[in-house]
Amino acid sequence: MLTAEFLAKLTAIVGETNLLTDPVDCYAYAYDNSRKIFPPLAVAFAISQEQIQAILLCCNEYRIPITPRGRGTGTAGGSLPEQGGLALSLERMSRIISIDPANRIIIAEPGVLNQEIQDAARPHGFFWPPDPSSAPFCTIGGNLATSAGGPHAVKYGTTRDHVLGLKAITGKGELIKAGCNTTKGVVGYDLTRLLIGSEGTLAIITEATLKLTPLxxxxxxxxxxxxxxxxxxxxxxxxxxxxxxxxxxxxxxxxxxxxxxxxxxxxxxxxxxxxxxxxxxxxxxxxxxxxxxxxxxxxxxxxxxxxxxxxxxxxxxxxxxxxxxxxxxxxxxxxxxxxxxxxxxxxxxxxxxxxxxxxxxxxxxxxxxxxxxxxxxxxxxxxxxxxxxxxxxxxxxxxxxxxxxxxxxxxxxxIGSEKRAYVGLEIDSVTMNLMKEIKHVFDPNNILNPGKLFPKG
Amino acid sequence: MLTAEFLAKLTAIVGETNLLTDPVDCYAYAYDNSRKIFPPLAVAFAISQEQIQAILLCCNEYRIPITPRGRGTGTAGGSLPEQGGLALSLERMSRIISIDPANRIIIAEPGVLNQEIQDAARPHGFFWPPDPSSAPFCTIGGNLATSAGGPHAVKYGTTRDHVLGLKAITGKGELIKAGCNTTKGVVGYDLTRLLIGSEGTLAIITEATLKLTPLxxxxxxxxxxxxxxxxxxxxxxxxxxxxxxxxxxxxxxxxxxxxxxxxxxxxxxxxxxxxxxxxxxxxxxxxxxxxxxxxxxxxxxxxxxxxxxxxxxxxxxxxxxxxxxxxxxxxxxxxxxxxxxxxxxxxxxxxxxxxxxxxxxxxxxxxxxxxxxxxxxxxxxxxxxxxxxxxxxxxxxxxxxxxxxxxxxxxxxxIGSEKRAYVGLEIDSVTMNLMKEIKHVFDPNNILNPGKLFPKG
The missing domain is CATH 3.40.462.10 (FAD-linked oxidases, C-terminal domain)
Structure with missing residues (x-):
C-alpha cells in the first residue's frame, strides 16, 4: 500500500497528470515482453532529471520499491514492478537535446526511441549501431540498461561500445556524471559502462551522450x-x-x-x-x-x-x-x-x-x-x-x-528476473558478492529495481 | 619499515629469488616515466595468480601499501610506490596462455609486452589495436590499467574496446572473474571496464582475454x-x-x-x-x-x-x-x-x-x-x-x-599522481565520492596503490 502522504509528495513532484494510481491504468505498466504480469501500485512519468532525483529521494524516505521503465520491450523481465511499489516510466523524457555531427555525437534523454535516434542521425550521414529487433518502439534508455545488441553487433559492437557519457541519478538519489564528450577519456573509474547493462539496478539514466558511426x-x-x-x-x-x-x-x-x-x-x-x-x-x-x-x-x-x-x-x-x-x-x-x-x-x-x-x-x-x-x-x-x-x-x-x-x-x-535462477552457474559467489556490494553503494536501501539481475534470496 | 615477520611471509610466498629488499636493488623500481622517484621498501615478483592473492592477503594483514607495476613506462606516476611499502612487479608473469585465431582471442598474463601480443597475433592475420608509443617495452597489464590509446585509436578505439574479460585479485585479496570469452555478453555488471583504466587502485589483473582485430x-x-x-x-x-x-x-x-x-x-x-x-x-x-x-x-x-x-x-x-x-x-x-x-x-x-x-x-x-x-x-x-x-x-x-x-x-x-591536483575540476564531488566508495568495496584497507587517481587529502 502506498500512503496518502507518499502519493501527495509524488503528486507535488510530477503533477497530477503525470501520476497514475487507478489499478486499471497501472495495469498497462505491469508487463514487458517476458509476458509476466506484476502491477505497480502507482505509475509516475518523469519529465526532468530534477523530478527523477526528487522521486528517488522520496522513495528512499518511504522505502518504496521503484522500477524504471522505457517501453517494456525487454524479454527478461527487467522492467517488471515485481515488488509492486512505483513504476517510473521514462517515455515522456523523449527529447533529443543536441545533435553535433562535427563531433559525431547525439545527446538524448532516455525515452527517445532507438528509431528516432537513427532518423536524427541519418541526414548527417551517421547512424547509431545498436539495432535490436524492437528498434522502432524501444527506448535508448532500455537499450542502455541491457547493453542491447542486434544483428549488426558482429561488425559494430553493442551498446556499450557506442556511448561516451551519461548523467544518472543513483538509487540513493544522487546525480552523477559519467564519462565525457570525447572519443578518448580516462579520468576516473568507467562508471559509464558500469551503468550500461546494469538493468536499472544501480541508477536511472537521465541523459546519454551517444557516439555516432558513419553510415x-x-x-x-x-x-x-x-x-x-x-x-x-x-x-x-x-x-x-x-x-x-x-x-x-x-x-x-x-x-x-x-x-x-x-x-x-x-x-x-x-x-x-x-x-x-x-x-x-x-x-x-x-x-x-x-x-x-x-x-x-x-x-x-x-x-x-x-x-x-x-x-x-x-x-x-x-x-x-x-x-x-x-x-x-x-x-x-x-x-x-x-x-x-x-x-x-x-x-x-x-x-x-x-x-x-x-x-x-x-x-x-x-x-x-x-x-x-x-x-x-x-x-x-x-x-x-x-x-x-x-x-x-x-x-x-x-x-x-x-x-x-x-x-x-x-x-x-x-538477466532481469527470467534468468536469476541460472546466473549463479556463470558468476562465482565471490564475484557475485562484489557486485552486490557495488549495488549497495549505489542503492543502500535496495529500492531501485530490487531483486533483479541477482540470484533470488 | 617492513618487519622481519612480514618479509619472512613474503619470502615463503614468492621465494627468495623473487624478492628484493636491498635499497640499491629496490631503487630500480622507484620511478616511472613521470621521472619522480619513490623507492619501495621491497620489490616482489609474482609468477602466479595464487601468489598475487597470497601477497595481497599478507599486505592486508600487515597494512602494507602495495603498488602494482608493469614496466614503468607510464607518464602519470600511476606505478610509483609513493607510500613506500611493497612494489609488486608483474614483469615475470609474461606468459601468453592461449592463442585462438578462430575466435579472435589471445589470453595473456599481465606482464606480456604489447609488442609480444602483436607478434603472436600477426601470423594469424590479426593485431591488437592499442598501440602506445612505448609498445615495444610496455606491458598489457599497464595498457589495461590506463586504458592506453595510441595513434590508431581514431579508427579502432582504445584498450577498453578490445578486452572481453579479466581475472583479477581485488585489494582485499579476492579472486574475481569479469566478462566472458565471447564478443557479446551482458551477465552481471561490467567489471571488466570498471577495472580497465582504474590504474591499479581496485584490483591486480592476473589474466586478460584480448579481442583481436583483422590486420x-x-x-x-x-x-x-x-x-x-x-x-x-x-x-x-x-x-x-x-x-x-x-x-x-x-x-x-x-x-x-x-x-x-x-x-x-x-x-x-x-x-x-x-x-x-x-x-x-x-x-x-x-x-x-x-x-x-x-x-x-x-x-x-x-x-x-x-x-x-x-x-x-x-x-x-x-x-x-x-x-x-x-x-x-x-x-x-x-x-x-x-x-x-x-x-x-x-x-x-x-x-x-x-x-x-x-x-x-x-x-x-x-x-x-x-x-x-x-x-x-x-x-x-x-x-x-x-x-x-x-x-x-x-x-x-x-x-x-x-x-x-x-x-x-x-x-x-x-591521473596517477601527476594530475591529482586537477581531477576535481572535471569530476564533481558527488561522483568522486561514489568512486571512492567503489574503491572501498574493492580495497577496504586502502592498501592497493593508495592515494592514486583521487585528489589528495
Missing amino acids: PQSTGGITAHYKNIQSCAKAIAAIMAQPKIPSALEFLDKASLDLIRSRNTGLLPDDTHAMLMIEVDGSDVEINETGQAILTACKNEGLIKSERVIDSKALWVARKALSPLLRDIAPKKINEDVVVPVSRLPELLQGLTELSQKYRIANANFGHAGNGNIHVNLLVNPDNPDEMNRAEACLSEVFNLVLALNGTLSGEHG | PQSTGGITAHYKNIQSCAKAIAAIMAQPKIPSALEFLDKASLDLIRSRNTGLLPDDTHAMLMIEVDGSDVEINETGQAILTACKNEGLIKSERVIDSKALWVARKALSPLLRDIAPKKINEDVVVPVSRLPELLQGLTELSQKYRIANANFGHAGNGNIHVNLLVNPDNPDEMNRAEACLSEVFNLVLALNGTLSGEHG
Missing part, C-alpha cells in the same frame, strides 16, 4: 542454404575466421525456416535445412571483396547453394518477424539468447538437437551467429505441466552446455 | 603542410566531419616540427608551421577512396601542400621519437594529454598559443588529433623557480580551457 555507402546481401545444421555451423566458423567481417550474419534452423515458409510461400526452397542471411556493407568495391571472401568461406560439403541477393528486404522482413511469429505458434515460448565462441557453434547446435530429442521439446533456433549469439526458443504449452517440467530440465541442460562450451548465458537480453 | 590489407600515408596552426586545426575538424575515417591522424605544431628538423635534415620543408601525418588502411581501393576524401578535406586557405606518401616509415619514426627528443631539450617537460571535441581544436590550439605567450613558457604540441587528443608539453627548466611558478599557473589555465571547451583532462595517460 555505410551501401549494403549487399548473400544467402547460403545448407543440407544440414552441421555444415551451416561450420560455415559460420569459417566466415568468422577470415578477416572480411560481414555487417550481419544471421542463422536460421529448420524450424525457423518452416515458420517463415508457412507465411511466405515460395520465399525459401524446400530442401534447405539451415540457412545463413548475410549482409555486407561499405563501398561497392568493399562489398564485392567482402562478399567474395564470404562466398568462399560458405563452401563446404553441405552447401546447397549460395548467392548474392540484389534486394534482400523481403528476407530481412521475414527474419525480423520471426520472434513475433514464434509467439503465434507458442505464446509461452521460452526464449533464451545464449552465446558461445563461434568455433563452438557446431557443438552447441548439435547439443541443442540432442536435448530437444531427449526432452521431447520442440525448439526453434536462430540468431546473430557471427557473435555466436543464438536465440534458443523452447516451444511449450504452459497448460501441459509435464511438458513444462521437461522444458525446465531441458533449459538447465542448455545452460550447462553453453557454459561447458566457454559461453555466456545472455548476449543481449540480460 | 588491414595494407596502409597508405598522406602528409599535409600548413602555413599556420589555425588552418591545420580547421582541416582536422573537416577530416573528422566526413565519413571516411583515417587509421591515424597526427598533428604536429611548429615547435614539434622544428625539433624533428633539428635531427632530420631535409625531411620537412622550412615554411611548414603545422602539419598532419595521416594514415589510411584497408584494401587498395579503400585506401584510394579514403585518401581522396581526406585530401579533399585537407584543402583550405592555409594549405601549403598535401600529398600521398609512398613510404611513410621515416615520418613515423620521427613522430614516435618526438617524446624522447623533447626530453633531451627539456628533461623536466610537463607533459599533458588533454582532449577536446575535434570541432573545438582550433580554439584549443589558439588558446595554447596565447597561454604560452602570456606565461612566457615555451611549449610543443602534437598528438592524436583525430580524437582531439593533444599532447601539450611545457618546456621548463626545473632549476628556475620563477619559470616553474609560471608553468604551474599556465597549466592550470590549460586545464580550465580544456574543460571550458567540453574536453577531458586525460585521454590516455590517466
Whole structure:
C-alpha cells in the first residue's frame, strides 16, 4: 500500500497528470515482453532529471520499491514492478537535446526511441549501431540498461561500445556524471559502462551522450542454404575466421525456416535445412571483396547453394518477424539468447538437437551467429505441466552446455528476473558478492529495481 | 619499515629469488616515466595468480601499501610506490596462455609486452589495436590499467574496446572473474571496464582475454603542410566531419616540427608551421577512396601542400621519437594529454598559443588529433623557480580551457599522481565520492596503490 502522504509528495513532484494510481491504468505498466504480469501500485512519468532525483529521494524516505521503465520491450523481465511499489516510466523524457555531427555525437534523454535516434542521425550521414529487433518502439534508455545488441553487433559492437557519457541519478538519489564528450577519456573509474547493462539496478539514466558511426555507402546481401545444421555451423566458423567481417550474419534452423515458409510461400526452397542471411556493407568495391571472401568461406560439403541477393528486404522482413511469429505458434515460448565462441557453434547446435530429442521439446533456433549469439526458443504449452517440467530440465541442460562450451548465458537480453535462477552457474559467489556490494553503494536501501539481475534470496 | 615477520611471509610466498629488499636493488623500481622517484621498501615478483592473492592477503594483514607495476613506462606516476611499502612487479608473469585465431582471442598474463601480443597475433592475420608509443617495452597489464590509446585509436578505439574479460585479485585479496570469452555478453555488471583504466587502485589483473582485430590489407600515408596552426586545426575538424575515417591522424605544431628538423635534415620543408601525418588502411581501393576524401578535406586557405606518401616509415619514426627528443631539450617537460571535441581544436590550439605567450613558457604540441587528443608539453627548466611558478599557473589555465571547451583532462595517460591536483575540476564531488566508495568495496584497507587517481587529502 502506498500512503496518502507518499502519493501527495509524488503528486507535488510530477503533477497530477503525470501520476497514475487507478489499478486499471497501472495495469498497462505491469508487463514487458517476458509476458509476466506484476502491477505497480502507482505509475509516475518523469519529465526532468530534477523530478527523477526528487522521486528517488522520496522513495528512499518511504522505502518504496521503484522500477524504471522505457517501453517494456525487454524479454527478461527487467522492467517488471515485481515488488509492486512505483513504476517510473521514462517515455515522456523523449527529447533529443543536441545533435553535433562535427563531433559525431547525439545527446538524448532516455525515452527517445532507438528509431528516432537513427532518423536524427541519418541526414548527417551517421547512424547509431545498436539495432535490436524492437528498434522502432524501444527506448535508448532500455537499450542502455541491457547493453542491447542486434544483428549488426558482429561488425559494430553493442551498446556499450557506442556511448561516451551519461548523467544518472543513483538509487540513493544522487546525480552523477559519467564519462565525457570525447572519443578518448580516462579520468576516473568507467562508471559509464558500469551503468550500461546494469538493468536499472544501480541508477536511472537521465541523459546519454551517444557516439555516432558513419553510415555505410551501401549494403549487399548473400544467402547460403545448407543440407544440414552441421555444415551451416561450420560455415559460420569459417566466415568468422577470415578477416572480411560481414555487417550481419544471421542463422536460421529448420524450424525457423518452416515458420517463415508457412507465411511466405515460395520465399525459401524446400530442401534447405539451415540457412545463413548475410549482409555486407561499405563501398561497392568493399562489398564485392567482402562478399567474395564470404562466398568462399560458405563452401563446404553441405552447401546447397549460395548467392548474392540484389534486394534482400523481403528476407530481412521475414527474419525480423520471426520472434513475433514464434509467439503465434507458442505464446509461452521460452526464449533464451545464449552465446558461445563461434568455433563452438557446431557443438552447441548439435547439443541443442540432442536435448530437444531427449526432452521431447520442440525448439526453434536462430540468431546473430557471427557473435555466436543464438536465440534458443523452447516451444511449450504452459497448460501441459509435464511438458513444462521437461522444458525446465531441458533449459538447465542448455545452460550447462553453453557454459561447458566457454559461453555466456545472455548476449543481449540480460538477466532481469527470467534468468536469476541460472546466473549463479556463470558468476562465482565471490564475484557475485562484489557486485552486490557495488549495488549497495549505489542503492543502500535496495529500492531501485530490487531483486533483479541477482540470484533470488 | 617492513618487519622481519612480514618479509619472512613474503619470502615463503614468492621465494627468495623473487624478492628484493636491498635499497640499491629496490631503487630500480622507484620511478616511472613521470621521472619522480619513490623507492619501495621491497620489490616482489609474482609468477602466479595464487601468489598475487597470497601477497595481497599478507599486505592486508600487515597494512602494507602495495603498488602494482608493469614496466614503468607510464607518464602519470600511476606505478610509483609513493607510500613506500611493497612494489609488486608483474614483469615475470609474461606468459601468453592461449592463442585462438578462430575466435579472435589471445589470453595473456599481465606482464606480456604489447609488442609480444602483436607478434603472436600477426601470423594469424590479426593485431591488437592499442598501440602506445612505448609498445615495444610496455606491458598489457599497464595498457589495461590506463586504458592506453595510441595513434590508431581514431579508427579502432582504445584498450577498453578490445578486452572481453579479466581475472583479477581485488585489494582485499579476492579472486574475481569479469566478462566472458565471447564478443557479446551482458551477465552481471561490467567489471571488466570498471577495472580497465582504474590504474591499479581496485584490483591486480592476473589474466586478460584480448579481442583481436583483422590486420588491414595494407596502409597508405598522406602528409599535409600548413602555413599556420589555425588552418591545420580547421582541416582536422573537416577530416573528422566526413565519413571516411583515417587509421591515424597526427598533428604536429611548429615547435614539434622544428625539433624533428633539428635531427632530420631535409625531411620537412622550412615554411611548414603545422602539419598532419595521416594514415589510411584497408584494401587498395579503400585506401584510394579514403585518401581522396581526406585530401579533399585537407584543402583550405592555409594549405601549403598535401600529398600521398609512398613510404611513410621515416615520418613515423620521427613522430614516435618526438617524446624522447623533447626530453633531451627539456628533461623536466610537463607533459599533458588533454582532449577536446575535434570541432573545438582550433580554439584549443589558439588558446595554447596565447597561454604560452602570456606565461612566457615555451611549449610543443602534437598528438592524436583525430580524437582531439593533444599532447601539450611545457618546456621548463626545473632549476628556475620563477619559470616553474609560471608553468604551474599556465597549466592550470590549460586545464580550465580544456574543460571550458567540453574536453577531458586525460585521454590516455590517466591521473596517477601527476594530475591529482586537477581531477576535481572535471569530476564533481558527488561522483568522486561514489568512486571512492567503489574503491572501498574493492580495497577496504586502502592498501592497493593508495592515494592514486583521487585528489589528495
